Amino acid sequence: MQQRTPIEEQIDLPFVESLRISFQSLKIRFGRSIITTAGITLGIAFLVSVWTNNEIGLALQESGRQSTINTFEETTEKGISTKDIWLIVMSLIVCVVGIANSMLMAVTERFREIGTMKCLGALDGFVVRLFLLESGFQGFSGALIGALIGTLGAVLLGLKDYGLDLFFYFPLFPVQPEDGTMRLGVIVVILLGCVLGMILAVIGSAFPAWRAAKLPPAEAMRTEV
């Protein structure tokens, strides 16, 4: 059997090309992208509202204000109560599970597309990069919207509890009170929410995308969801 020209190595694609393909995919799949993003938005909104609410509560306690509504004894305690920690941890879990689930579903239903791209000559790394870009963008925008909604919710709740005093003592920036604890402030909470949403979305999609990209194309295309 004669030896023909040897098979060359596949080239890496410029980053701009990946960016273009991933944005096009998000745009055309807009409806589906919105649903996935909504999952992220909800998770982060819940987390940020609980967290901000807590920050507001602490800031007003420190200012010596009592809630205008007679609440339970935890408002008279100093620092974060067990119930608040419990709420934050719970909302964090709900957020992680919700986002991971949205991303897993969104990638799994695209296994065939991944297989097809590999048939056309895509490198495994390129496929993973596409999904990272898409999910990173979805994660960030979803989380930002979620964080803003969450903050708004917490502010409305705060208004109900503390009235307009809320705005005099609003914990916008981080402060370090004398007792040595750290108050993050609402801006940092929003930022953390955005970063967390993005990281979770990226991890949630990178894992299944990487798994699908590693599969031989025939197997990826056979996968039924």
Place this chain on the structure above:
Amino acid sequence: MADIVVKTEDVVKEYRMGSNILRALDGINIEIERGEYISLMGPSGSGKSTLFNMIGALDRPTEGQVYIDGQNMSQLSQRQIAAFRCHRVGYIFQSYNLLHVRSAHGNVTLPMIFAGIPDRQRNEKAEQLLDLVGLGDRMYHLPDELSGGQRQRVAIARALANDPSIILADEPTANLDTITGREIIDLIKRLNTDQGVTVISATHDLKMLDVSDRIVDIRDGLVERIRNRDEIDIEVGEVGSEGH
């Protein structure tokens, strides 16, 4: 000496189904010459699609070797396999496998993007290819807006994007009506004769018989027999007369 483009040596493929092992290919040895039109025929579950996947480097054999253009496929790196799929082979599938988020034009340009062909050049080439398959006026439609036959034409144009030397077609007519199927077969045959592309097609469509140079009958993961063109002509005559 014949110019062999594809050669398989004792190719075995096993699938693990829970505790059972299914032997889809049981030692396949075939040689395919450059420029041939080969049909792999056999009933569902005979292993023809599995063999198709082995030849196209879409799956790895459990045992045995596949040589393409003299290269042992099992010795290629990931990057070489990707380049092989990109440049040497064009795939056509039963279910078209178009990316439904990309227009017909976008689907045809994708393999050229992977090949690193500049923007303008690939746009022109995609337009030419879509013209060639008769879709010049529907270039920017999404696959969902096209009929089955039109989608398969897009898939054919996409398969041709990087001037492959081999076209692999897995049941390309199975989802199409008789007339559209015939048109698709004629189109693939024309590429075979005009451009000298080697065509390897897994099929159980009898219409594929009279365009094939050779037919490889696969049964239970083995090559049952290989029929040549002259033997086929007689049988097609019989098939044709039954139809009238």
